[in-house]
Amino acid sequence: MTIETLLLLARTRTDADRSRIRLATAALAFSGALLIDAVHIGLLGSRELSYETSSRYVTELGLRPGLIAVLVVLSALAASLAVQALRIGTAARDRRFAALELAGATKGQVRRLSTVDAGLIGLFGGLLSGPLYAILTLLFSWFPPLVRVFPGTSVTDVGVWAAVTVVLTVSGTAIGHFTYRSPATRTSSVRLPRVMGMASGAALLVIGLVSAVAYVLPAMPLTLAGLVLLWMTLAPLRIQALGRRLSASGDPARLLASARLINDTRSVARLGALLLGCAFLVGVVTQMSLEILREANSYDLAFYLTGMVMSALALVLMAAIALAALTVGVADQLVDQRRQLACLTALGVDVTFLRRVVRGQIAMVAAPALMTGTCLGLLAGPSGLATYLVEPLPLLYLAGGLAGLLLLSWGFAVGGASLAGYLLRNQLRDALDPENLRAA
Amino acid sequence: MIALELTDIEYSYRRNTALRGVSLQVEAGEIVAITGASGCGKSTLLHCAAGILTPDKGSVRLDGQDLAELSADARAALRRTKIGVVLQFGQLVPDLPLIDNVALPLLLAGHQRSEAHEHAREWLTQVGIQDEADAVPSELSGGQTQRAAIARALVSGPSVVLADEPTGSLDSRAGKELLDVLVSTARYRGAALVMVTHDNLVAAAANREIRLRDGVIQHEVAL
Amino acid sequence: MATAELVLGLLSAGPAHGYDVKRGHDSWFPDGRPLAFGQVYTTLGRLERDGLVEVVEKTSGGGPDRTVYALTDKGRKHLADWLVDPVPPAWGSADEVLRKLVAAVRTGGDAAAFLARQRASHLRRIRELQESPAGQDPTSPLVRDYTVAHLDADLRWLDSAIERLSEQETS
Numbered sequence: 112m113t114i115e116t117l118l119l120l121a122r123t124r125t126d127a128d129r130s131r132i133r134l135a136t137a138a139l140a141f142s143g144a145l146l147i148d149a150v151h152i153g154l155l156g157s158r159e160l161s162y163e164t165s166s167r168y169v170t171e172l173g174l175r176p177g178l179i180a181v182l183v184v185l186s187a188l189a190a191s192l193a194v195q196a197l198r199i200g201t202a203a204r205d206r207r208f209a210a211l212e213l214a215g216a217t218k219g220q221v222r223r224l225s226t227v228d229a230g231l232i233g234l235f236g237g238l239l240s241g242p243l244y245a246i247l248t249l250l251f252s253w254f255p256p257l258v259r260v261f262p263g264t265s266v267t268d269v270g271v272w273a274a275v276t277v278v279l280t281v282s283g284t285a286i287g288h289f290t291y292r293s294p295a296t297r298t299s300s301v302r303l304p305r306v307m308g309m310a311s312g313a314a315l316l317v318i319g320l321v322s323a324v325a326y327v328l329p330a331m332p333l334t335l336a337g338l339v340l341l342w343m344t345l346a347p348l349r350i351q352a353l354g355r356r357l358s359a360s361g362d363p364a365r366l367l368a369s370a371r372l373i374n375d376t377r378s379v380a381r382l383g384a385l386l387l388g389c390a391f392l393v394g395v396v397t398q399m400s401l402e403i404l405r406e407a408n409s410y411d412l413a414f415y416l417t418g419m420v421m422s423a424l425a426l427v428l429m430a431a432i433a434l435a436a437l438t439v440g441v442a443d444q445l446v447d448q449r450r451q452l453a454c455l456t457a458l459g460v461d462v463t464f465l466r467r468v469v470r471g472q473i474a475m476v477a478a479p480a481l482m483t484g485t486c487l488g489l490l491a492g493p494s495g496l497a498t499y500l501v502e503p504l505p506l507l508y509l510a511g512g513l514a515g516l517l518l519l520s521w522g523f524a525v526g527g528a529s530l531a532g533y534l535l536r537n538q539l540r541d542a543l544d545p546e547n548l549r550a551a
Numbered sequence: 552m553i554a555l556e557l558t559d560i561e562y563s564y565r566r567n568t569a570l571r572g573v574s575l576q577v578e579a580g581e582i583v584a585i586t587g588a589s590g591c592g593k594s595t596l597l598h599c600a601a602g603i604l605t606p607d608k609g610s611v612r613l614d615g616q617d618l619a620e621l622s623a624d625a626r627a628a629l630r631r632t633k634i635g636v637v638l639q640f641g642q643l644v645p646d647l648p649l650i651d652n653v654a655l656p657l658l659l660a661g662h663q664r665s666e667a668h669e670h671a672r673e674w675l676t677q678v679g680i681q682d683e684a685d686a687v688p689s690e691l692s693g694g695q696t697q698r699a700a701i702a703r704a705l706v707s708g709p710s711v712v713l714a715d716e717p718t719g720s721l722d723s724r725a726g727k728e729l730l731d732v733l734v735s736t737a738r739y740r741g742a743a744l745v746m747v748t749h750d751n752l753v754a755a756a757a758n759r760e761i762r763l764r765d766g767v768i769q770h771e772v773a774l
Numbered sequence: 775m776a777t778a779e780l781v782l783g784l785l786s787a788g789p790a791h792g793y794d795v796k797r798g799h800d801s802w803f804p805d806g807r808p809l810a811f812g813q814v815y816t817t818l819g820r821l822e823r824d825g826l827v828e829v830v831e832k833t834s835g836g837g838p839d840r841t842v843y844a845l846t847d848k849g850r851k852h853l854a855d856w857l858v859d860p861v862p863p864a865w866g867s868a869d870e871v872l873r874k875l876v877a878a879v880r881t882g883g884d885a886a887a888f889l890a891r892q893r894a895s896h897l898r899r900i901r902e903l904q905e906s907p908a909g910q911d912p913t914s915p916l917v918r919d920y921t922v923a924h925l926d927a928d929l930r931w932l933d934s935a936i937e938r939l940s941e942q943e944t945s
């Protein structure tokens with residue numbers, strides 16, 4: 112295979128593929144921009160910055176390591192989203208690879224295509240991360256100094272940008288290489304035994320919650336890991352049950368939705384787990400904010416709350432991207448099933464109805480994950496269960512926080528699903544077009 | 552010389568057994584028609600011969616080379632160079648222009664694009680769709696897709712051509728034209744041609760008819 | 775016409791009167807034209823002259839309807855040879871193919887093998903026709919198309935006959 116052929120075949124994509132790739136590129140660019148920021152702050156060393164131009168999170172030397180840690184965590188979350196977006200096995204992509212193998216492409220060649228594909232995404236994400244960093248810096252400079260967590264641009268940033276680009280390209284390539292699964296061998300892929308996943312998830316969760324009484328900070332990642340593991344093993348069961356219930360319905364559009372849910376359980380479950388993670392952290396942040404609000408006399412109120420709100424916003428952004436990934440999956444399904452859907456037109460199915468089905472399909476996955484995540488985050492945060500035991504938080508606060516979070520996460524899921532339905536309206540109309548009856 | 556030799560092939564899908572011991576030898580230059588009722592295992596047999604499916608039992612030999620002894624990569628290379636396959640459904644790469652689709656075996660083998668295109672264009676002309684070279688598969692009619700598939704099967708000069716219902720979605724006139732391309736190419740190159748077909752006019756072009764029923768050979772007659 | 779061979783087939787189950795032969799024929803081909811008595815007796819007479827059947831019993835009165843015929847060894851052999859031979863594919867050959875098939879099934883011959891050979895012979899004929907160009911005059915291509923289309927129709931019927939027989943065998 113010549114380089115030209117490799118690039119030709121790696122670049123050929125369907126529309127659904129394209130949105131998947133745009134999503135991955137955007138997530139990587141965001142991840143890269145945060146990384147540049149982290150390195151920039153790290154390189155400041157013990158240099159003083161003016162309070163006039165930068166946020167106190169940056170200017171105070173003692174706070175810098177904390178900020179860097181937060182940035183790195185956010186960057187990692189964004190990157191994991193990119194990985195997720197890359198792994199969504201769009202049906203069109205599978206079919207393309209299968210057709211290539213039929214034409215005599217070796218497994219290695221197809222894997223190389225997937226690798227080059229992901230490497231290119233890494234490269235573009237990296238290239239975009241520099242300008243994105245500059246834009247974010249500019250944007251944040253319009254806000255009050257307290258929120259200016261992007262401490263300006265410098266010449267060294269260019270070097271960092273180049274380094275980040277290289278890192279992202281290399282990791283993209285690695286991801287593409289290692290996450291590639293031949294469509295032919297799909298069924299035989301090894302899976303974590305369900306019982307083991309469930310047991311270890313539950314164990315982690317219990318250890319995390321119990322140890323939170325004594326060691327708040329190290330306990331949290333344990334709790335989160337346990338939660339995500341448990342979710343990943345249990346969610347497929349729930350989704351399958353849901354799919355089966357739908358498939359028993361006599362409504363053809365629901366039948367189609369159920370077929371996709373059942374076939375694509377695992378990637379749906381992974382995205383659900385990601386949403387759960389984000390929601391958990393939002394819950395934690397909310398709980399910390401509540402704690403600060405309770406001690407309302409603190410002179411640092413504005414300072415802390417700003418930090419909390421910004422973290423929460425970043426997490427909400429992540430959740431939004433995760434929802435977008437779910438939406439891409441649904442869009443792909445629409446393209447893939449456009450022939451069946453077109454058949455439904457004859458049965459009197461219209462766009463409004465289909466939109467309702469799509470909305471339901473997204474909300475069904477997102478709402479439980481978000482609601483569970485926020486509630487548990489609120490309960491298990493650093494001054495959560497541990498402190499509730501020692502000094503019960505006024506019930507009003509807790510109940511108010513819980514109710515608010517539940518409502519917000521439900522609203523986010525349903526609103527996101529409606530937005531997705533709205534954004535997909537053209538695809539839906541195209542999918543129902545009777546002309547599709549001719550498509551392969 | 553025996554170009555293709557299947558010995559005692561058995562193949563089961565998860566829920567049903569499609570082949571129960573089928574043996575078949577095809578000489579170079581010979582044309583064989585495989586017929587039989589729908590669902591009797593014709594496509595499965597063809598897929599086994601092409602190395603797309605690995606039989607549960609029995610062996611497939613291509614020019615004396617046992618497919619089971621080859622690595623997956625070597626099998627893929629064989630599919631690219633020695634075997635030309637025309638399938639019943641979906642084998643063109645979606646969103647890839649026809650010309651690249653036809654040139655694919657050459658491109659994968661490392662030929663330059665311009666050179667591969669030159670060959671591909673010749674074959675598109677042979678099968679009568681040179682005007683659609685830049686269209687993508689979803690823009691083609693069923694018959695045009697089938698022509699493209701045949702062009703792609705022949706482009707690398709294979710010594711065994713395997714075709715599943717090669718004229719399935721064509722009218723009888725177009726079907727005959729395309730059949731003539733397949734048959735005359737195979738004769739000219741001395742390639743073995745195995746066609747699965749429901750169409751008696753296609754079967755009539757063969758030297759031998761093999762009829763399957765329920766996964767076994769029901770009868771075999773020279774024509 | 776293959777009436778003579780059919781009569782041999784009808785006698786292969788055992789000696790019979792001319793009347794039984796006629797009735798047997800009509801039940802083998804329920805949708806066809808009934809066999810005339812006159813034709814039964816002339817055919818039997820010709821077969822007896824050729825030594826393919828013999829008279830085994832003549833009851834009182836001695837009219838033709840009182841005579842019982844049976845197959846000779848020569849007749850049996852003639853019948854078997856006829857059943858093995860595929861019909862040369864041409865116009866109107868379908869009737870003959872049908873006669874043979876019915877006779878083969880009814881007399882316990884190898885119908886499947888016959889059908890396979892018949893298919894091959896039809897397919898060969900189609901190939902010959904496809905390979906040689908039709909004449910240039912206005913009607914030759916029409917005649918050619920007609921022949922090929924009818925051979926194709928015969929082949930489809932042969933196909934379904936093969937399926938049907940295999941089904942009967944397995945059930």
Ligand SMILES: Nc1ncnc2c1ncn2[C@@H]1O[C@H](COP(=O)(O)OP(=O)(O)OP(=O)(O)O)[C@@H](O)[C@H]1O
Pocket residue numbers: 564565566567568569587588589590591592593594595596639
């Ligand atoms: N992917 C599959 N999974 C399970 N069963 C299959 C699969 N593909 C084919 N079969 C079954 O195997 C048997 C043989 O199928 P095959 O496709 O070889 O038939 P065929 O002779 O090509 O039929 P047709 O003439 O309709 O194309 C059928 O009973 C079919 O239902």
Ligand SMILES: [Mg+2]
Pocket residue numbers: 593594595639715
């Ligand atoms: Mg088939």
